[in-house]
Amino acid sequence: MTKIKILCAVSCVALLAAASAPAAGPSADSVVAARKAGFKKIGGAMKAIRDQLASGGTNKPVMVSAAQTMAATAREQAKLFPAGTGPGAGVKTDALPAIWSDRATFDAAMNRLIAESTKLATVAGSGDSAAITAQLKATGATCAACHKQFRADN
Template identity: 45%
Template structure:
């Protein structure tokens, strides 16, 4: 019979726990992750469309524009978390995400972070009722989105 000390048992339990955690990470359900991130991007896209359509009105509803900008601002900090390893083209699941997201993670994270302040500025301008400022800022926000799409999204 093998006798293990309390310290050895603790170490063994830790190693087993780490192994299980690693297996859980390795078993990412790529399809579910991709569907979730696509749903989040569609939410952002609907909000952006509502903002741009709203700003075309003679008297834009700045409260609605601010609400949609808040949706984008709320999702923006999460964007880089929607791309765990194993959910790219190699997963075999259809995705518009380019491999560069995983081969250039620092570049992708930097591009994703640029969305946050631009969305916050748009929300603040809309809440202040600044139609001209919001119109200019929505172009800046769109440019930020496009910059990321150009490098990290399949056309």
């Protein structure tokens, strides 16, 4: 019985150690992959809302959940630009060095995306397609503005 207890304790410690091992930070590759996936998720959600509007439909659950995905993902994305994940890090990325040299502007642009997409999540539930269209454009404008300044091949 004690043997089992000890085994349990050891494996718990081992698991904890394994879990805390990435304290050194995930690799640049995995960060870049994660943020690419995140932006694709945002783009896909954006398209889902746009498609609803284009087809004249106002499927509220679809639009609300897509907008919430955008807002939630945007918050995660802001954390995925640590130093050392730029074009110099040997990873394939369209992120421009300006993100790190002009961090305050980049963070402000990121915050605009978070603010506008959060607002979109509220407006999406209104069923007012004109208001949703306007807010979708406002959100898209934050994408475009940031890409212009901080993304290669925009």
